[in-house]
Amino acid sequence: MSPLPSGLLGDLDPTSDRAVFRQIADQLREAIDRGRFREGEKLPSEADLVDHFGVSRMTVRNAFSILQGEGLVHAEHGRGVFVRPRPPVRRLASDRFARRHREQGKSAFIVEADAAGSHPQVDSLEVKEEKASQDVSARLGSVRRVLARRRRYLLDGRPVEFATSYLPLDIARGTPIAEPNPGPGGIYARLEELGHRLDHFEEEIRARMPSPAEVKTLRLAAGVPVIHLIRTAFDTEGRAVEVCDTVMAADAYVLSYQLPAT
Amino acid sequence: MSPLPSGLLGDLDPTSDRAVFRQIADQLREAIDRGRFREGEKLPSEADLVDHFGVSRMTVRNAFSILQGEGLVHAEHGRGVFVRPRPPVRRLASDRFARRHREQGKSAFIVEADAAGSHPQVDSLEVKEEKASQDVSARLGSVRRVLARRRRYLLDGRPVEFATSYLPLDIARGTPIAEPNPGPGGIYARLEELGHRLDHFEEEIRARMPSPAEVKTLRLAAGVPVIHLIRTAFDTEGRAVEVCDTVMAADAYVLSYQLPAT
DNA sequence: CACGCTTACTCGTATAGACGAGTGGGCAAG
DNA sequence: CTTGCCCACTCGTCTATACGAGTAAGCGTG
Numbered sequence: 337m338s339p340l341p342s343g344l345l346g347d348l349d350p351t352s353d354r355a356v357f358r359q360i361a362d363q364l365r366e367a368i369d370r371g372r373f374r375e376g377e378k379l380p381s382e383a384d385l386v387d388h389f390g391v392s393r394m395t396v397r398n399a400f401s402i403l404q405g406e407g408l409v410h411a412e413h414g415r416g417v418f419v420r421p422r423p424p425v426r427r428l429a430s431d432r433f434a435r436r437h438r439e440q441g442k443s444a445f446i447v448e449a450d451a452a453g454s455h456p457q458v459d460s461l462e463v464k465e466e467k468a469s470q471d472v473s474a475r476l477g478s479v480r481r482v483l484a485r486r487r488r489y490l491l492d493g494r495p496v497e498f499a500t501s502y503l504p505l506d507i508a509r510g511t512p513i514a515e516p517n518p519g520p521g522g523i524y525a526r527l528e529e530l531g532h533r534l535d536h537f538e539e540e541i542r543a544r545m546p547s548p549a550e551v552k553t554l555r556l557a558a559g560v561p562v563i564h565l566i567r568t569a570f571d572t573e574g575r576a577v578e579v580c581d582t583v584m585a586a587d588a589y590v591l592s593y594q595l596p597a598t
Numbered sequence: 599m600s601p602l603p604s605g606l607l608g609d610l611d612p613t614s615d616r617a618v619f620r621q622i623a624d625q626l627r628e629a630i631d632r633g634r635f636r637e638g639e640k641l642p643s644e645a646d647l648v649d650h651f652g653v654s655r656m657t658v659r660n661a662f663s664i665l666q667g668e669g670l671v672h673a674e675h676g677r678g679v680f681v682r683p684r685p686p687v688r689r690l691a692s693d694r695f696a697r698r699h700r701e702q703g704k705s706a707f708i709v710e711a712d713a714a715g716s717h718p719q720v721d722s723l724e725v726k727e728e729k730a731s732q733d734v735s736a737r738l739g740s741v742r743r744v745l746a747r748r749r750r751y752l753l754d755g756r757p758v759e760f761a762t763s764y765l766p767l768d769i770a771r772g773t774p775i776a777e778p779n780p781g782p783g784g785i786y787a788r789l790e791e792l793g794h795r796l797d798h799f800e801e802e803i804r805a806r807m808p809s810p811a812e813v814k815t816l817r818l819a820a821g822v823p824v825i826h827l828i829r830t831a832f833d834t835e836g837r838a839v840e841v842c843d844t845v846m847a848a849d850a851y852v853l854s855y856q857l858p859a860t
Numbered sequence: 861c862a863c864g865c866t867t868a869c870t871c872g873t874a875t876a877g878a879c880g881a882g883t884g885g886g887c888a889a890g
Numbered sequence: 891c892t893t894g895c896c897c898a899c900t901c902g903t904c905t906a907t908a909c910g911a912g913t914a915a916g917c918g919t920g
Contacts, residue, residue, distance in 0.1 A: 355873060365810070381900060392875045394656075397901085405667050405820070407807045413901050414882030430857055534859035541855070543805035543823045543848035545669045548627075558667070561805045561823035561848065569859070586805035586823070593803070593855050595692055597796035597831070617903060643870060654905045659871085676870050676912030 344372060345380075348389055356391055357398035364399065368408060368419055375421040379409060382417075407559025407587070420557060423588055426452070426491065430593040433524060433537060443522050445489055460488040460498075460553075461516050465505065472502045475568050475579045483508040485523070488553060495554045496588040502579045507532065523578065524569070532571040540566045543586060554585050561586040606634060607642075610651055618653055619660035626661065630670060630681055637683040641671060644679075669821025669849070682819060685850055688714070688753065692855040695786060695799060705784050707751055722750040722760075722815075723778050727767060734764045737830050737841045745770040747785070750815060757816045758850040764841045769794065785840065786831070794833040802828045805848060816847045823848040 345363050348356060367373055380388070385396040400417055403409045411417045431437075432444050449456030468482045476482065482502040489497040501523060503513060512518045513526050528534060542564040546556050554562070563586050569578040607625050610618060629635055642650070647658040662679055665671045673679045693699075694706050711718030730744045738744065744764040751759040763785060765775060774780050775788050790796060804826040808818050816824070825848050831840040 357873075362810075383899080392877095394876090395874060398873085400901095401663070405807070406809075411901060412882090414884085414899080416883095416900060430855070433857065433859060435860055536859050537857045539855045539857065541803065541825075541853040542851075543825050545667065545821050545823065547668075548624075559807050561807065563803075563805045589804075591803040593692065593801045593857075595695065595799045595801065595855075597695060597798050598697060619903075645869080654907095656906090657904060660903085662871095673871060674912090675872065676914085678870060678913095 345385075345388060348391075356389075357395045358402070360385065360389060360391070360396060360399035361402040364403060365406070365408060368403075373419050375419050377419050378416045379418065404558045407557065410557050420559075423494065424452075424454070425590050426496065426588055427590045427592055430591075433534075435528075435534075449491055454491045455493070457490040457493070458487050459490065460486060462486040463514060463516055465509075468502065472579050472581075475566075476502065476504055476576050479504045481505055483514055485513075491588070494588075495585070497582060497584045498550070498553050499580060499582040502581070503577065507577055527569070527571075527577055532575075532577050534577075535570050535572040535574070537570070538568045541591065546583075550583055554583070556585055557587075563589055563591070565591075607647075607650060610653075618651075619657045620664065622647065622651060622653070622658060622661035623664040626665060627668070627670060630665075635681050637681050639681050640678040641680065666820045669819070672819050682821075685756065686714075686716070687852050688758065688850055689852045689854055692853075695796075697790075697796075711753055716753045717755070719752040719755070720749050721752065722748060724748040725776060725778055727771075730764065734841050734843075737828075738764065738766055738838050741766045743767055745776055747775075753850070756850075757847070759844060759846045760812070760815050761842060761844040764843070765839065769839055789831070789833075789839055794837075794839050796839075797832050797834040797836070799832070800830045803853065808845075812845055816845070818847055819849075825851055825853070827853075 345367060348359050352359065354362075364373075364379065373379055382393055382396045382400070385391075385399075386393050389396070400409065400411065404411065408420060409417050410420045426448070432448075437444055437447075443458070445458065446456045463483070463485050465481055466484050468476065468479050472482060473479050483505060485501040485503075487499055488495055489499070503523070507527070507530065508514050511526060511530060513523050513530075518526050524534060543561050544564060546554065546560070546562045550556065550562055556562070563584045565580075565582040565584065567578075567580040567582070568576050569580070571577050607629060610621050614621065616624075626635075626641065635641055644655055644658045644662070647653075647661075648655050651658070662671065662673065666673065670682060671679050672682045688710070694710075699706055699709075705720070707720065708718050725745070725747050727743055728746050730738065730741050734744060735741050745767060747763040747765075749761055750757055751761070765785070769789070769792065770776050773788060773792060775785050775792075780788050786796060805823050806826060808816065808822070808824045812818065812824055818824070825846040827842075827844040827846065829840075829842040829844070830838050831842075833839050
C-alpha cells in the first residue's frame with residue numbers, strides 16, 4: 337500500500353466548520369472535475385485516504401457516499417472506487433414520431449441506434465389486458481380496462497428505457513396491436529391503418545430519483561435519476577388513442593424538441 | 599421515549615441475505631408508500647428504531663440515508679426525520695413562448711404563477727458581457743463574447759429555477775436587452791422589435807443530480823435531481839439569436855410539449 | 861405574564877474495531 | 891505450462907461509543 341502521491345490531494349482545514357467528510361468529498365470532487373482522475377479511473381482506496389487524511393474509515397466512506405449520491409463515482413466490491421464514466425447519450429428528437437419515419441418499417445429505436453453504431457435490443461415483451469390505473473383511465477377518457485404493452489430497450493446490452501403503452505380495448509382488441517409484434521412501423525402505423533389517423537401527441541416530462549424496482553430493471557447506478565415521460569396520442573377526432581408511459585435512465589438520454597415561435 | 603406502536607413496522611428477517619439496513623429502509627419505504635406515514639409526518643426517531651429492531655444506530659442511519667437518497671424523506675437537525683412533502687409543481691406548456699403571450703406585457707413566469715395562486719419572485723439579476731463558453735459559442739454560431747442575463751425564479755419564497763440567457767453582442771449591446779429590466783414581454787419581444795423575427799425554438803432536456811453550487815442556489819433537498827434545459831431561439835433567417843440555459847428543481851416542474859403527428 | 865435557563869430528545873459527526881465477501885496476482889503443485 | 895490455492899487488498903456491513911449542536915417544552919424567576 338504505497339502512500340498517496342503528494343500534491344494529488346491537499347490537507348484538511350481543521351479550523352473550518354465544514355465537516356471533515358465533506359472536505360474530503362470536496363477535494364475528491366474537485367480533483368475529478370479538474371481531470372486529475374479520468375473517467376473510469378480508480379480513486380485512492382479507502383485505506384489510502386484513511387492514511388492520507390488521518391481520519392477513520394467511516395469518515396472516508398461518508399465522503400465517498402456523498403460523491404456516489406451525486407452520481408460522480410461508483411464503488412465496486414473488491415476492486416475499488418471509480419470515476420463513473422458518462423455513457424454515450426441517445427438523443428430523442430421531437431419529430432421521432434413523424435409519419436415519414438413510420439413508413440420505413442423498422443422501429444424507431446432500432447433504426448436510430450443502428451445509425452449511431454450501437455447494438456439495440458428490445459426485451460421483456462409483455463402484452464396483456466388489464467385494469468387501467470386511475471391516471472391512465474383519466475388520460476384515455478374514462479376507460480376501465482386497457483391493453484398494456486410493456487417492453488424494455490437496451491443499447492449495447494445496457495437497459496436504458498422501460499416503456500408501457502396503454503390502449504383502449506375497443507381499439508386494440510383483436511388487432512395486430514394486441515400481438516407481441518405489431519408489425520412494421522409499430523402500433524402507430526397499425527392505429528392509422530385501423531382508421532385512427534393521428535393528429536398530435538402530448539408529452540409530459542418529469543425527472544425524479546428511481547424507485548428500487550426501476551433501479552433493478554434499468555440497472556441504474558447510484559445517483560442516476562430517471563426521466564419519466566408520459567405521451568398521449570390523439571387522433572384527428574380529438575380522441576386519446578394511446579398513452580405511453582416511459583421511464584428512461586437519465587444518464588443515457590437527451591430529449592430534444594422543436595417549437596414554433598408563432 | 600415510548601416504544602413504537604406495534605404493527606407499524608415488522609421484524610427483520612435474519613435468514614435473508616438482504617442487508618439489515620436495507621431491510622429497514624424497505625420497511626420504512628413501504629410504510630410511506632402505503633400511507634402509514636403521511637407527507638410531512640415525522641418518522642420514528644433513530645433511537646426508536648434502534649430499540650425496535652435491536653440494531654446499532656449507524657445501521658438505522660444507513661437506512662435513513664438510503665431513503666434520503668431516494669428523495670423520500672428529509673432529516674431536520676434536532677427535530678426528526680420527516681416524509682418529504684411533494685411541492686406543488688409548475689407546469690411548463692410548450693406554447694409558453696407563443697407570440698400572443700408576449701403581447702400581454704408581464705413576464706410569463708409572473709403571469710402563470712399568479713394564475714396558479716402562488717407568489718412569484720425573480721431575483722439574482724445579473725446582466726453583463728462575458729466570454730462565451732465553448733458550448734454557447736457553438737450554439738450561437740462561433741461568437742466570442744456574449745451578453746449574459748442571469749436570474750433566479752422563486753415561488754412562494756422557494757427557489758425553483760436558475761436561468762441564464764446568452765445573446766450575441768452585435769444584437770444585444772446598447773439595446774433594452776442589456777438593461778436589467780428589458781421591458782414588457784421580455785427579451786423576445788425586444789428581439790422582434792429589433793427586427794429579429796423569431797421563427798422557432800430548440801429545446802434540449804437532460805436530467806441529472808445537481809452540483810453543490812446548484813444545491814445551494816436552488817436550496818435543493820437531498821435526492822432531488824435537476825432538469826437541465828437548453829433553449830436556442832432562431833430567427834426567420836435561421837440565425838441563433840439567443841441561448842437560454844435553465845436549471846430547474848425537478849420536484850417543482852412538469853414540462854409539457856405538444857407535437858404534431860405529421 | 862414574559863423571559864431565560866435547564867433538560868430531554870433529536871440528528872450530525874467522528875473514532876475504533878470486527879468480520880464478511882469479491883477480486884486479482886503470485887506462487888506452488890501437478 | 892497450466893491449474894488451483896492462498897493471500898493481500900478492496901469495499902460491504904455492523905457494533906459500540908462519544909461528543910456536538912439544534913429544537914422545543916417545561917419550569918422557575920423576575
